[in-house]
Amino acid sequence: MDTLKLVEEKLPTLSRQERKVAMRVIQDPDSVKQMSINTLAKAVGVSNATITRFVKKMDCHNFYDFKLKLTENHSTNSNKVEKGSIPDEVFSFYKHVLNDTWESLDVTSLRTIVDLISKCNRIYIFGIGSSGYTAQEMTQRLLRMGIAAFPMTESHIMYITSGIMGKNDIILALSTSGNTNDLNRAAQAAQLNGTKVIGITGIKKSPLYELSDYPILVKNSNFVDNTRFINSQFAITYALDIITTMLLENKTYSDRMNHTVEMILDNKFRTK
Incomplete structure (x- = not known):
């Protein structure tokens, strides 16, 4: 299964802190792929241990393994909300949802x-x-x-x-x-x-x-x-x-x- 789809599917089963990690992954996977575990933990306000628990629930051995699967499954340009004028951003948002x-x-x-x-x-x-x-x-x-x-x-x-x-x-x-x-x-x-x-x-x-x-x-x-x-x-x-x-x-x-x-x-x- 696509990694992002798996995160979305498992969201209801996650703890409150793990959901913070999940939402950042879902909303901005491209930046997460470039982060270290320390950087991601600081960005979403959780501990490294929380991220480790999260990636194991996504059937990954560690955060590095999770990033590899995220890169394999997720195209950089896939449904990306384009930054431009506000009308462009809203249009891109709705296009993604639709x-x-x-x-x-x-x-x-x-x-x-x-x-x-x-x-x-x-x-x-x-x-x-x-x-x-x-x-x-x-x-x-x-x-x-x-x-x-x-x-x-x-x-x-x-x-x-x-x-x-x-x-x-x-x-x-x-x-x-x-x-x-x-x-x-x-x-x-x-x-x-x-x-x-x-x-x-x-x-x-x-x-x-x-x-x-x-x-x-x-x-x-x-x-x-x-x-x-x-x-x-x-x-x-x-x-x-x-x-x-x-x-x-x-x-x-x-x-x-x-x-x-x-x-x-x-x-x-x-x-x-």
């Missing part, structure tokens, strides 16, 4: 999920914080297609609602970290009633990814750069855009969507 998400998505799995949404009685879209805003926006799309969708953006309401869900309902759970405890507990409670869970997350082997009946892995934007305010929902939105576009291949959904758009436009012009 490309890695595109590579991880499986069309057959997405088709299965679309079929599941088409046949369900109700779909509950879980999301807290930024993911809550994305959940609300996705709910609006589905409602315009005539699909019974309900946004769940508050943990207490999530848990209460999970108790009344049935086997013909589904949950679409959104969480970049996959480690939102209240969201995960509510989803698991609903599964006891036979409700299927579609989980979209940016970390493989996270609690949400593991519990989901239909997991979707997208690129975690923090793996590119967590030092600036960049849209953390970009990769999730891309996956939802694909699902939406697939749903609109259904003529009934497409007609309903067009009808609601016409109604909205008509109402806007009439009120002016």
